Amino acid sequence: MSEGNLSIVIVGAGIFGVSAALELQRRGHEVTLLDPGPLPNVLASSTDISKVLRMDYGADEFYMQLMEAAFEGWDRWNEAWGTPLFHQTGALLLAGQPMVAGGFEHDSFELLQKHGHSPERLSAVEIHARFPAWDPVDHPEAYFNPRAGWAESGEVVARLIAEAKRLGVSVRPGSAMDTLLEQGSRVVGVRTTEGSELRGDIVVVAAGCWTPSLLPHLREVMWAVGQPVYHFKVEQVADYQPPNFVIWTADINNTGWYGFPALDDGTLKVANHGHGKRQPADAPREVDADDEQRFRAFFRKSLPGLAQAPAIFNRLCMYCDTWDGDFWIDHDPDRAGLVVASGGSGHGFKFAPMLGPIIADVVERVPNRFAHRFAWRPPGQQKAEPARFLDTTERST
Numbered sequence: 001m002s003e004g005n006l007s008i009v010i011v012g013a014g015i016f017g018v019s020a021a022l023e024l025q026r027r028g029h030e031v032t033l034l035d036p037g038p039l040p041n042v043l044a045s046s047t048d049i050s051k052v053l054r055m056d057y058g059a060d061e062f063y064m065q066l067m068e069a070a071f072e073g074w075d076r077w078n079e080a081w082g083t084p085l086f087h088q089t090g091a092l093l094l095a096g097q098p099m100v101a102g103g104f105e106h107d108s109f110e111l112l113q114k115h116g117h118s119p120e121r122l123s124a125v126e127i128h129a130r131f132p133a134w135d136p137v138d139h140p141e142a143y144f145n146p147r148a149g150w151a152e153s154g155e156v157v158a159r160l161i162a163e164a165k166r167l168g169v170s171v172r173p174g175s176a177m178d179t180l181l182e183q184g185s186r187v188v189g190v191r192t193t194e195g196s197e198l199r200g201d202i203v204v205v206a207a208g209c210w211t212p213s214l215l216p217h218l219r220e221v222m223w224a225v226g227q228p229v230y231h232f233k234v235e236q237v238a239d240y241q242p243p244n245f246v247i248w249t250a251d252i253n254n255t256g257w258y259g260f261p262a263l264d265d266g267t268l269k270v271a272n273h274g275h276g277k278r279q280p281a282d283a284p285r286e287v288d289a290d291d292e293q294r295f296r297a298f299f300r301k302s303l304p305g306l307a308q309a310p311a312i313f314n315r316l317c318m319y320c321d322t323w324d325g326d327f328w329i330d331h332d333p334d335r336a337g338l339v340v341a342s343g344g345s346g347h348g349f350k351f352a353p354m355l356g357p358i359i360a361d362v363v364e365r366v367p368n369r370f371a372h373r374f375a376w377r378p379p380g381q382q383k384a385e386p387a388r389f390l391d392t393t394e395r396s397t
Helices: 016-025 061-081 105-116 124-130 153-167 208-214 292-302 351-364
Strands: 008-011 030-035 051-053 093-094 118-123 140-145 149-150 170-173 179-182 187-194 197-199 202-207 222-233 247-250 258-261 268-271 311-322 329-330 339-341
Touching: 008 329, 016 030, 016 153, 016 339, 051 222, 051 351, 061 093, 061 311, 061 351, 093 105, 093 329, 105 140, 118 170, 118 197, 124 140, 124 292, 140 258, 149 351, 153 170, 153 351, 170 222, 187 202, 202 351, 208 222, 208 311, 208 339, 222 292, 268 292, 329 351
Parallel strands: 008 030, 008 202, 030 170, 093 247, 202 339
Antiparallel strands: 051 149, 093 140, 118 140, 179 187, 187 197, 222 268, 222 311, 247 258, 258 268, 329 339
């Protein structure tokens, strides 16, 4: 049952926060959205030039189904916006060994077929013939999934913020949460770092990698982790654009490598998701001294044409990782009035069209077929790395 029209304060205007603000405002609630800003916040993981959109999740059927629904939302957004911000290029998923049951690429391929999609399995010879930038010496097989691509992530956030303002959301850039306002065990608002108080029936903390700093009681279940992202400059731009070069992963569950086609100005983004740097969200965001050489060593073996490409930008992109890699969207069981919508774990952005409805249903306590996976849960035995690759860098996606 819906709790009626509510006054709702949302902390954080990244993709979780702004999508929730839009959906809740559309449902008739009075929404205030605050963020340290300016907006889009350049330090947010969702503010970037690109994020991967794909439904390839190994044997994890839940995330495939969630992304199938999200793709319908991306198509609607493209149509409504006129200028598409989702670019369906397809994705090349390279395997580090022949594709066999239990491997990420094999299980993704099988599940895609089960759901009626049309991935194309490729041999090493076919990989090089179709995508000539690749030397598949370390990748004997791959598949191409045409239902995949990338989004102009920073532009998407900017578009959603503008839409939120148009619908009447009170957007407050340059306003950061300091502490929760509490009456007994109930949260009744937030105090900002400037000392002002914002009160509401519900406070939604959607602060990405800042969440465990703002809510220290969550530090056992989520934490901030930085992963390196590099932009390189290519001269032969067409060689690194569709159809010759598309969104890609290279034995992703074992190596962490993934990347994007070149933009028209020659900017080509490549990222690696490994163990990352676990650090506070406000710590210096500096890549490790040897990161660029790791990227170039990968290029020399697999993308030799990029081995000498100039590096023009790098970024340590901060994610909010949960202990099990699933998002965290639920009412705090010990603090009435507090909802947490965070824990993107590096693969949240792609689900943007679905995040708002899921968060809004949770706020209203309305059943949602996807919300159970993101419910409040105690830390347990660490699972193996979830069968997913990252989009941002967008731990995209």
